[in-house]
Amino acid sequence: MSRFYSWSAAGFCLVVLFACQGCFGGSGVPLADVEGVVTKDGKPVAAATVVFNPSEGRPSSGTTDEKGTFHLQFTEDYDGAVLGTHNVTISLPGNSAPTGPVASGTRPQRPKGSGIEEFKWPEPVTVEKSGNQFTFDL
Template sequence: MLRNLNAFTLLLCVCINSVGCGGGGGDAPKTVPATGTITVDGRPMGKLSVAFMPTQGKVATGETDSEGRFTLMTNTPGDGAVVGTYSVSVAPILEVQEAMPGMDGYKKPGPPPFAKKFTDHKKSGLTATVDADPAKNDFKFELTSK
């Protein structure tokens, strides 16, 4: 399970890095604002990473706050997502460990506080369609712990 979570985190980092830091030049895709809320068993949950994975194109990502709210970004913080359909995954944001594996002080991350399937966009069952009208782009995802 840790291997899958680490693989997802690595994939998410690669996707975010592929966005680049060029300031959204002329070739950046047009985005529309998109937000949402994630709850687990009815309770909002913070410190979660959300990834909207398109069939092609750039990934949109966000991070939940203590109220479970997130704002997506594709090119620059808060710019939203490209219009289209996405499969969605959610993963806990791992706290930085003070020591490396095998060293004193290392703590193995525990399982996510929800069903493992939600960490894989192909298995999560979560989908979203980003509309050209930003008013239609407030997504609600209810995850379960089992």
């Protein structure tokens, strides 16, 4: 009986180990890499903030470089965005940057006269398992 018990305990431990495999090594949600370019009047826009807000779940954001290129981050440790449909908001730089976390889903109101322009992309975009390259021409 004790031999059966030791095998049962070992089997149970293996099942728990495999069941928790995704608990510690990943974000816990299906993510995909997302990159793209932001232009305005055909010219790259530097220092723009791009936010992908999914219909369910946490938003992802990124900032454009001097070529207008961005890469989204889900959290500080994980790149990408949640699979599915997203509304996109692009904030162009102004005299003062907004404060507050993007992850909360809401931002504080922008100061008047800040010079920040905010564009809501007119159509939702879909993040799929691969091939997520977007161009936003404002």
